[in-house]
Amino acid sequence: MRIIKFFIILCISILPFNYIRIFFYNLFICYKIDKESYIGWLSLIICENFKISNCKIDKFNFIFVNNFDGKNSSINKMNKFFGINTININQSKIGDKNKFVGEPKISSETKFYLGLKSKICDNNYFDLTRDIEIYENCYLGSDLQIWTHGFNEKREIKTKNVFLKKGCVIKDACLISMGVTIGENAIAEIGSVITRDLDENSFYYHELQKH
């Protein structure tokens, strides 16, 4: 049954015009797609519940998610969403080549939330074995890594959630490890490795040292 559904979706995604693709998605696979939204050529969307209004999803995206809910937001080219239970996006932007990877063997109820007017740039990696919640007005640069799993001293897996609160700015090539909450309006400089909680209204950086 899954193979038939996949084959139908592949046939629909090759079709030439946008309104034809949206019409067949709504007719055959029971998605709820608005007339104002746009789905690009050869972006495979395999979901149980898919509901968007006034969204733009560009070419070559792969979305294998149970529940997808989007309003007034845009997703650029070549993003991958794997093995996540729910995604909730509201009036925000996602750039190119991002990867959102979950592992349903460890926990099958993961959730990714992107708040109002927040932006994610290119080429990031989000590990979603647990939840990641990003609130309003956040800015994430490119080449980030956010991890929600790690290992003990005895090599046992540990998992914790990650929260980024209102108005925080995380610049390029940062790394956020599991269980971190970042306070409101905190700023992390380029290339910082964040392993503990960051306070509100503060600026974090690595210092060069002279020998």
Add this chain to the structure above:
Amino acid sequence: MKIASIITNYKNISILILFKGAVSFIATLLPFNFLRVFFLNLIPGFKIKKSKVGNFNFFFSKTIKINNSKIGNFNFFLVESIDCKNHSIIGSRNEIFSKVNESYMSLNKSQISFNSFFNLSKITMFGENVVFGGMNCKILTDEKCKEKTNLGKNIFIGSNSIIKSGIYINNNIVIGAGSIILNSIETSGLYYSKKLNKYEIK
């Protein structure tokens, strides 16, 4: 990056190794695992037993021994002899090469996970239970380096970390994410090199 490293190095690589790499790439295009392993075993010097090999792999090497282990997709090897044993895992999109003649790499029950970039010196030995976690790990060399890199047992190396080759790392060591290692480590424990500084905004 992978194609560029072949083009810039083509004079040092002999024709036989180039030919083996091309044939191994064609063999890994095939659909099923037993087909890929069967055609890779026909190449002289390659021995693969009880293991999985993914698609789109380049093996530019003279001799390969792979026992009981997994190799993912899109890997690139330019090492003269490789030895994998005992449930060792090489993930996908790794780039492992060395510009030195008669280079040798051995894995024993250890793991290289994703998108890592290894530029090796002549001899590299990974001991039991060495894990390169996360992604973007690097091992880099000088041209003058002639010592062998030797990692002991039970080592975990976090993502985004950089290691200089020609180094000895002792047993039971955890290295935090984003750290840079230039000298050899003797006493066991947890190590990290980056420390965050705070500056309050008023």
